[in-house]
Amino acid sequence: MAGDEDSARLSLRERKKLLTRQALIDAADAMFAERGFDKVTVAEIADAVNVAAKTVFVYFPTKEDLVFHGEDEVLRTLVDRIRNRPAGTTPLDAVVDMLSEAMTTSRIGAVTELERLHRTVGDSAGLKSRMRLMWERFELAVAAELADETGEPPHSPRPRIAAAQLVLIYRTMASPEVMAYVRARPKTRQRQAFSEWLTVARDMTGEGIGDYARRGD
Incomplete structure (x- = not known):
């Protein structure tokens, strides 16, 4: 019974930690959006959540980490899509498909x-x-995944160059310039505008790495 109670207490403790972490993220995002990153202090963020400033650093080692709190999840999603792609497809297919599927959501x-x-x-x-x-x-993580899959040495040029180009597509499609181009169109045309950009990115990249690491059937 004591073990069950300890597990329950740990679960509650972990839930409280997650809630505090999310509260810090929400407060920081709101302040950064309103005043800019450089004009907001860690002490102000801590005060908004009613915790000590040193508590912020328990969750986020640096102030910059409050901005990049979703970095690990974005990277994990990207690498997972490449790693778990279907037979007969390439890493380029995986990244393009991932971005294409994103168009099924309104945002x-x-x-x-x-x-x-x-x-x-x-x-x-x-x-x-x-x-x-x-x-x-991101590039290093994707390169490591490609090198592992193809059996090439980690620092060989092919996986590293391929990774750089794959990440560039993801980076470009999320850039302010592309998103401004897309959202300047009527809502009924936004998906098409995004797809047009993505098609050009795929075609131009595909001339170099389009058939790289195609998975066998």
């Missing part, structure tokens, strides 16, 4: 987290630098 679900990042980053030099590190992390 273009697969890119909304990256859209939020772009809005928050704005003109902040520190956040721009952090975003470049994020993209590099």
